[in-house]
Amino acid sequence: MNLINQPIKINQYTIKNRIIMPPLVCFNWADTDGFETIDRAEHYGKRAKGGTGLIIVEASAISEEARIVREEVGLWKDEHIPQFERIAKRCHDEESVVIVQLVHAGKAAIGNPVYSSSRIELEKKECLEMPLEMIKQVKKDFVSAAIRAKKAGLDGVEIHGAHGYLLSQFTSKEVNKRTDLYGGSLDRRIQLSLEIVKEVRDAVGDDFIICYRLGVNDPSSEEDKYFAKKLEASGVDVLNVSAGIGANDIEVPDDFPFNKIVYMGTVIHDVVSIPVACVNGIREPEQAEYLLENNLTDLVAVGRGLLADPEWTNKAINGLPINKCYHCKPRCKYLIDGRDCPRYSELS
Structure with a gap:
């Protein structure tokens, strides 16, 4: 058995292997009311059938105002539940564990004005400091969306x-200039995230996975470690480590064979006891195996590799060649519409 194929326990669930499909937004695959227009059960079901142990469904808005783009799947009302029921059933039929990413975009949200931790100068829309009453509503919206997911x-x-969305805007000292209980010291800047975790846990119970997408270097790598330990203590089951607002300033050792985001994932892995996932630019089975062999991470998130080849995980486990991402230039065509990806037409 290679290390990719080793199971791992998260909360009460046994993940059958170490590969995660990270949350990847399917742009233009939903309408403006949060409903899918392209079948997500089919999309995620293919990756589950391809052997992937843990599927994280793309960023799903906790409210209409929280959306990253207008055509984004939502979990802000009960009518959205059936589309996620279909995803859950399809993935469970293939013995994959499946969770959904919940998001509030903050200053990156649609609409005008938008709200962030502090007032921010934007070119095309007004960004205001989020008042306390609105913060209370945001917490309620995260909880309500989590209940719907369950x-x-x-x-x-x-x-x-x-990724610079709302909670990242609160933790970052570059963005957060508040003078109340959610601004100033590190403990105050991370307070909103910890409150959301606690309130979600209280609402969904102990036997429901809570993952946190941790934005690294928000505000510094040393403070990231402190925050990660606090998240663990608050009830988070797994950390999915990705880019934060200050990620460009991370220094990577010369002998480390991956990028700065993967590096920070390995740093966080060393300071917590809960499972940690590394992500960003990991496309080859040999890369995943290297990270696991060297005890640098517990889980490996494979994004574009799984878009290019839904069978990536089974092929990696069985030593078979994968369909490689074409690395389209000047940018990934999937970021416009998943159907524009050259691999999409090949797989249809």
Whole structure:
């Protein structure tokens, strides 16, 4: 048995191997009311059938105002539950564990004005400091979306605290200039994330996975370690380590064979006891095996590799060649519409 194929326990669930499909937004695959227009059960079901142990469904909005783009799947009302029920059933039929990422985009959200941890100068829309009453509502929205995810039969949720979205805007001292209980010291800047984790846990119970998408170098690598330990203590079951607002300033040792985001994942792995996933630019089975062999991470998130080849995990486990991502230039065509990806037409 290679290390990719070793099972791992997260909460009450046994993940059959170490490969995760990270949350990858399917742009233009939903309408403006949060409903899918392209079958997500088929999309994620293919990757589950291809052997992937843990599927994280793409960023799903906790409210209409929280959306990253207008055509984004939602979990802000009960009518959204059936589309996630279909995803859950399809993935469970293939013995994959499946959770959904919950997001509030903050200053990156649609609409005008938008709200962030602090007032921010934007070119095309006004960004205001989020008042306390709105923060209370955001917490309620995360909890309500998590409850809907559980009703849909999903195995957990991932709370999005990376990529410069709302929770990342609160943890970052570059963005957060508040003077109240959510600003100033590190403990205050991370308070909102910890409150959301606690309130979600109280609402969904102990047997539901809570993953946190941790944005690294928000505000520094040393403070990331502190925050990671706090998240573990608050009830988070697994950390999915990705880019934060200050990620460009990370220094990587010369002998480390991966990029700065993967490196910070390995740093976080060393300071917590819960499972940690590394992500970003990991496309080859040999890369995943290297990270696991050297005890640098517990789980490996393979993004574009799984878009290019739904059978990536089974092929990696069995030593078979994978269909490689074409690395389209000047940018990934999937970021416009998944159907534009050259691999999509090959797989249809």
